[in-house]
Amino acid sequence: MLNPKLHIGEGHSKIVVSLLGENLEKLSRQIKDILSSHRYVDIVELRADYFSDETLANLEQFLTALQEELNGIPILFTYRTKGQGGHGDYSSDEYFELLQRAIQHPAIELVDIEMLMYDDIVKPLIDLSQSEAVGVVLSYHNFEYTPKFKELMAIYTSMQEMGGDILKVAVMPETGHDVLVLLQAVFEAKQQVSQYIVGISMSELGKISRIAGGVFGSCITFGAITESAAPGQLHVDILKNQLEMYEGSQHES
Structure with missing residues (x-):
């Protein structure tokens, strides 16, 4: 269940920026940069797979402190395997327990759940998220290649059946045709499923999907403040300007 204050699906594609670091001290510079670029950042993705053991052990206290530091910017919690x-x-x-703790914390508006996890983990996590009014980004990543169109559509259909609120597919292109295949799948999935769609073609070759994906149906895109969290991410300043060019400057977040 998506909080209406996220404004997903309204205006331009929402820009998500990842926080990468072991603890709050290591993240302080990135947080400062995000706050200085607040009008460019709609959601912060907290990458818990970068956390130290100490931060993970004290997750609840960390999330409370981070929420105060971010001054109201919504948080997407991600533990990327x-x-x-x-x-x-x-x-x-361990994955289930960690995400359960995050979902039950009031600082978290969205949680990323990997669709390729076991069914006996994914469904209970989605159900818990719904009971806690936390939105679910159901995600699939392929860093080796871009599946064919029919397979991409099957992935989106499976995600729909699993019940995520935002269905995210990120794949690696080998040619420009692969980028077109991904964008076509985004467009078709947008017409066929009831949930929000995200489609990302990674690397330099797939950058167009990050800046023009909204034209085809992607509701969010991922940018960088300092270190990129994935191949092909653009700095948020550039990304915001490009979104306005493709989607219209009238759609301010």
């Missing part, structure tokens, strides 16, 4: 391009090596039980 190594199999999906992240740093996380938690077991399925």
